[in-house]
Amino acid sequence: MIARKDLVLEFRTRTAFLSAAVFTALVLTVFNFGRDPTAVPTLDLAPSILWVTFTFAAMLAFNRAFQLELENDALDALLVSPISRSSLYLAKFVANCVFVGVVECVGLPLFVLFFDVPVWGVLAPLAGVIALATVGFVAVGTLFSAMVIRTRFAELMLPVLLLPFLIPPLVGAVQVTAALLAGRPLSEVTGWLRLLAAYDIVFLALAAVLFPTTVNE
Amino acid sequence: MLRAEGLRHTFGSVRALDGISFTLSAGQTLVLFGPNGSGKTTLLRVLAGLIRPLEGYAAVTGGRRAVGWIGHQSHLYGHLTVRENLRFWAALYDVPAAQREARAGELLHRLGVADRADVPVRVLSRGLTQRVTIARALMHDPSVLLLDEPFTGLDLAAAAQFRALLAELTGAGRIVVLATHNVDEGVELATDVAFQARGRFVHFAPRGTRGAGDIADAYRLAVVGA
Numbered sequence: 001m002i003a004r005k006d007l008v009l010e011f012r013t014r015t016a017f018l019s020a021a022v023f024t025a026l027v028l029t030v031f032n033f034g035r036d037p038t039a040v041p042t043l044d045l046a047p048s049i050l051w052v053t054f055t056f057a058a059m060l061a062f063n064r065a066f067q068l069e070l071e072n073d074a075l076d077a078l079l080v081s082p083i084s085r086s087s088l089y090l091a092k093f094v095a096n097c098v099f100v101g102v103v104e105c106v107g108l109p110l111f112v113l114f115f116d117v118p119v120w121g122v123l124a125p126l127a128g129v130i131a132l133a134t135v136g137f138v139a140v141g142t143l144f145s146a147m148v149i150r151t152r153f154a155e156l157m158l159p160v161l162l163l164p165f166l167i168p169p170l171v172g173a174v175q176v177t178a179a180l181l182a183g184r185p186l187s188e189v190t191g192w193l194r195l196l197a198a199y200d201i202v203f204l205a206l207a208a209v210l211f212p213t214t215v216n217e
Numbered sequence: 218m219l220r221a222e223g224l225r226h227t228f229g230s231v232r233a234l235d236g237i238s239f240t241l242s243a244g245q246t247l248v249l250f251g252p253n254g255s256g257k258t259t260l261l262r263v264l265a266g267l268i269r270p271l272e273g274y275a276a277v278t279g280g281r282r283a284v285g286w287i288g289h290q291s292h293l294y295g296h297l298t299v300r301e302n303l304r305f306w307a308a309l310y311d312v313p314a315a316q317r318e319a320r321a322g323e324l325l326h327r328l329g330v331a332d333r334a335d336v337p338v339r340v341l342s343r344g345l346t347q348r349v350t351i352a353r354a355l356m357h358d359p360s361v362l363l364l365d366e367p368f369t370g371l372d373l374a375a376a377a378q379f380r381a382l383l384a385e386l387t388g389a390g391r392i393v394v395l396a397t398h399n400v401d402e403g404v405e406l407a408t409d410v411a412f413q414a415r416g417r418f419v420h421f422a423p424r425g426t427r428g429a430g431d432i433a434d435a436y437r438l439a440v441v442g443a
Contacts, residue, residue: 001305001308001309002309005294005297005305008297008301009294009296009297012296013296068294071294071295072290072291072292072293072294072295073288073289073290073291073292074290074292074293074294076267076286076288076290076292077286077288077292077306077353078309079266079267080265080266080267080281080284080286081281081306081309081310082280082281082282082309082310082311083309216269
C-alpha cells in the first residue's frame, strides 16, 4: 500500500526518476568518451563503470524515499498509524527496489550501446546478478536514508555514511559481472555469489530490525 | 480510556513534561491551554506514541489503531487528490474497502470540501487543506482524538462545523484531547480544562459551567503565577 503510493507519487512527479535516468546517461557518456580504449580493455573496465553508475543513480532514489514523507510531515501520521515500523521499512524497500530496477533497465541498454559489451548471451544471469546486488544495496540504502532524513545536509550525509557499507556487494557484483562478460562460467565466482546472497539476507533482516530505532524520536 | 501516568520528558535542559498524570474516559474532552513552549505538543506526541517519555507512560485503550491524530502539518500527500489521500489513510487503518468511499464522502460533505474531492491537495488553500486534514484523522472512526491546534487556518464557518462534529463525536463516547493557545477556541467543547506551563499542569479540573471569560481569567491567574 505504502509502496504503491510512493510509486504513484513518483509516476506523477517523475522528478527522481528523470534525475536518475539523466544521471545514468550522463555518467555512462562521460566514462565512454573519457577513457582510452587502448590503455585498458573495455571488458576490464566496463563492470566497474556499470556498478558505479547504478550505485550513484540509486542514491537519488534513497534520498527521495523519505523526503516524500517529510513534505507535510506525513511520516508522523504513518508512525501513529497501526502499521508497524518494520512494515514501513519493507514498503520503502519494495518501492526503492522498483525504482532502482527501472533505472537499471534504462541504464543497461545504454551501457551496452556505449561499451559494446557482449551481454546478449548472458542476459539472464546478468539480470540475476543485478537483482541480487540491488536487493542488498537497496536494503542498506533504505535504512540509511531513514537515519539521515531529519539531519541537516541529508543528501550529502547519505553517500558518506552509506558507501562504506556498499563495498562488499559492489565488489561482488563487479567480480561476477566481469566473469559473465568475459564468458567465464558462474562456477568460478560462486564465492562472490554466496557473498551477495548472504549480504542480502543479513542486511535485509538487520535493517528491518534496526529501522524502528531510526524513526523513533 | 486514555491514561497518562507520571510523564516526564526533556529536550536538552528544557523540561517539556514534568510529572503529568491524568485519566480520561469515554465522552470526555480535555482542552489543554498553554503558552508557546509549555509542552502541549510534546504531551500530545507522547500520547500518540511519537515520543517515548523519559519517565512515566501513556496508554490508550485499543492502541494506535484507536487514535486519530492532527499535528501541526497536514500529513497529506500534495500530489495525491483529496479522495486518494483519504483512501490511502483509511486503507492503512484497515477500513473495509467498501466503506472507504462512503466514509470519505460523508466527512468531506460535513467539512464542506466535497466539491474538492478530486483535486490534488497541493492546490488547496491552507484552510481547505486543514479541513481535509480533519477528515483524514476521522476516516477510521477513532475512539481517541489527539488534536494539536486543529482550528489553525479554519474560517469561522469551518471552525463551527468542526466544533459541531467534535460535539457529536464526544456525545457518541469519543475521547478528545485538544491543545490550543487560544482560550476562545474550543472552550465550549471541554468537559475538562488543563492549563500547562513549563511542562506541568498548573490547573486541571472539570469545566463545569464556566464560560470562556471565566476560563480566560483563571488561565491568566494560573499561568502568569506559574
